[in-house]
Amino acid sequence: MKNKKALVSRTLCPVARSETVVGDRWTVLILRELFMRSYRFEEIQAQTGATPQMVAARLKKLEAAGLVKRHIYSKRPRRYEYHPTEKGEAFYPVLQALRAYGETWFKSPRESRAINYTHRTCGKPTALGPACDGCGQPLRREDMIAELSPAYQDEREARWEAFKAGR
Template sequence: MNENNVTPQTLCPVARAETVVGDRWTVLILRELFMRSHRFEEIQAQTEATPQMIAARLKKLEADGLVERRSYNKRPLRYEYHLTEKGEAFYPVVLALRAWGETWFKSPEEGRAVHYTHRSCGKPAGLGPVCEGCGQTLRHDDLIVEPDPAYQAERQERWEAFKASR
């Protein structure tokens, strides 16, 4: 094992990265962390994964250094999950998946699920990886996130359904 907890069976960086983030649930958990959902229940509701799947992926992401747990309640003990610097560095991948999905898996009349405004220039950021307005590389903290009303309603429906099932 090396310092990143990856067994170096190949020199291919794509194969090595895939061992950490190469399944649907892990990528969706990371999406939720970028959407500022930090609590287990929020992540579970929006990914629609089982608690066991979420727990296993969060533990692996923590072991791999992408996520850190922070206590927010002592009795009972509860944690929030936050991205580390290494986790934040995954953001360009999320932007690339978003751009690919917006381009190839949606009809034009659906519109974008999320609109980003670049804080630096105040203009729409576009699909990335650089701002359409000013050409700067997009970073997660530099963006104002505005979900489309339909997407916001979809997320709210998932949250309400999750709460009702408990």
Template structure:
């Protein structure tokens, strides 16, 4: 199941980007890679995608140069998936989706799913793209994430449900 490229040939950078990352499953796979989950089983468990869907998205991201496979086991041969520089550059888009989702897609009573501390200044970073304390551009390598207890529980429940399958 390959991910189809649907845009006609165009100079539009939005249409070109959408060809690569324009579906829910691809963005969720990228979210997991940004959360430093590199193994196929964990990516599948946390996205909830079918094996075919996750495999197709990883293969497509690899062919588009956003992800690279690295062997971690020889017998049987198993791979981990890691972001390339091109994949890492998508982080600002993930931060923007997170900010929009936190602002517009949940009730005011819900806490942030993940709080980020900006290592550079030592304060909470806010929703970005700039640190709400020091004003610097947020970079993944400069952020310490602290998932809320509810989000930790949600992710653990997905992991356990996946193991039971």
């Protein structure tokens, strides 16, 4: 592992450098949850299926890399929420590209989209691209209204209920 870090630190390749922070499944899923407004450790763990140790390690790494900032929401016991920083928010288009790729290549034609977005600016549904089909403007997270499909909403609720029951 030490040799890998040394090799990556010497490379000019931005993909290799980015991969050291966001290049594993659990980190990407944690970032997905932050963008879905699941800010608390338990919510993140429930929705990703990661162990507490995996979530803690990834959040610590994301915080050290400047993608996430902790905010105390309870002093006793001490509990934190995790929110994306400006650097973390900059990962959103990457996540949207992964979403578009998954919707296009890894779903049955019978399945509906997991999340449908409406562009606040023009009020029209968005497609999977980086620009709005209705008005052509680039899509930014703060300009979109997300609506989970009933099946995806049920899936997320079932994960949360199973997590609470297993505590």
